[in-house]
Amino acid sequence: MGVGANVEGKPRASHKTMSDAVAESGIYSILETAGGVSSLFFNAVRQMLKPPFPWVRESIVEASTIMRRCLVPLAVAITVFMVGFGFFVLGGITKILGASDREAGAVIIGFLREANVWITGMIFAGVAGSAMTADLGARKVREELDAMSVLGLDLTKTLVVPKLVAGVVICPILGYFSLLIVEIVNFSLAPEAFGFTRGVMVESTKGSLLSLDVLGAFIRYVIIGALVAVVACYKGLNAGGGTEGVGKAVNQTIVLTFFAIWMLDAFFNLGYLSLFPQAQASFKG
């Protein structure tokens, strides 16, 4: 017990030191989580680059599992959001302002910069992140992780690296796939709803889209993929307290990753639009 114990190692009667108080507080656990996640990330990257590479096959299997699980919820969610936010809100606003032909440009920059990132991120975190945490947490509860350590397998290299690689690879793919769905829905339904031709939509999209936007979205997806994978693995590997602990770990993963995705999105966009003024004025139609 350190400072709080007397010479024979028994704790002093009702004596709580400052270090004990700090260790029990909520702030410490937040810092501990942050430190643990970062160290797990760096450890995973280091293990990933060290030969041999047994994680390649595992990560392909992981990636295909994530892709399979995420496609349908992502397609439905992005379609619903497109019809609701894209048509009713963005389309309604441009129609009222008389700028109806710019609806396609508004949709693509609004969705590429904002909506796609957080919808894809949240589906990815909710479906894939919670599955990763539940998987590793269940293994921890059944002491499978200890058995693997006894056998001499490095947990990070065997379990964390495939999930990290799968997350980083799949998240941009899902992001651009959802953008494809947005454009399919837009191009199918908008001309009849707003009364312009598809040629107008193509021109508006071409005029508003910057390659900088696509690159910015890619960077964000990669960060989100890595973040979700590492946080999920950390929470899963440290899930204590039986099955309730696994439930709590899944809960914490989802809360933490949702928060992080939203903060990243809000502040990345503010910074990006300030640093690159040509992106601000890109909505020219």
Place this chain on the structure above:
Amino acid sequence: MAVASAEPAPEPDLKQADKSALDQTVLAEMGELIVFMGSVVRALPGSVRYISEALRQSAMMIVSTSLLLFVMYIFMGIVTMNTGYFLLFPLGAADYLGAIGAFGIHVSAVIMFFWVFVSKVCGGFVAEIGSMKISQEIDAFESVGIDPLRFVVGTRILATILYIPIATVIGLLGYLTGCYIDAILILNALDPAGFFRFNWLSQGISDQLFVLTTTALAGITTAITACFYGLRATGGPAGVGDAVAQAVKINLVIANLVGAFTVILWYGEDAGVPIGG
């Protein structure tokens, strides 16, 4: 069906009972879910007897989710104002940001409730009820004569119903706060009076009622679905994890469909913005 039969099976010889559960098609599962929803609605009046448990569940829900919901709604307001500002600014219509603030309530703000509720509250329900199921606590309830549909599921649904008005109010306030923070404080796009004028011009009581209705419909539907998947969890802790993943996945789809349905039902094609007639 595509989900269940394509799962990588590490042990090729499954017991017959588990195998038949895995082979169930999506349609059969959805059918069972609808039947379950009916039986929960039928059991709800009986679970008023366990109102103390419902209040306890509601208290846990309020304490754990309110702050997160409020902060997420603030972020949603910030992001919506970002999009709206950089949409309207090149058109020279930056003064109408308040209208976008009110508009956003229709769709984007309600979606935030779906995400937070489905992931946190429904995930918690599935994990809790799933753990109860695999440790045979549900069977123990039945053996002492307490109907688990009333005591376990019904009280959680009552807790959700109690939580919904609170979540609506938190959502509306949080969204307004987020819009204000972004439009006035961060972007300096317009003055507060202009922002609030268009904000209150563009929404009426029917918009607030829309938020309440969508929140209620989506919340109750996803809560019942979560309890359904929790009660069907088999196969140890890994089964609970699978149930959580499956439930969150299905709930995200259901919540979005309910939201879309309610938007179209309530609004049709009328945007309701008081500009230009």
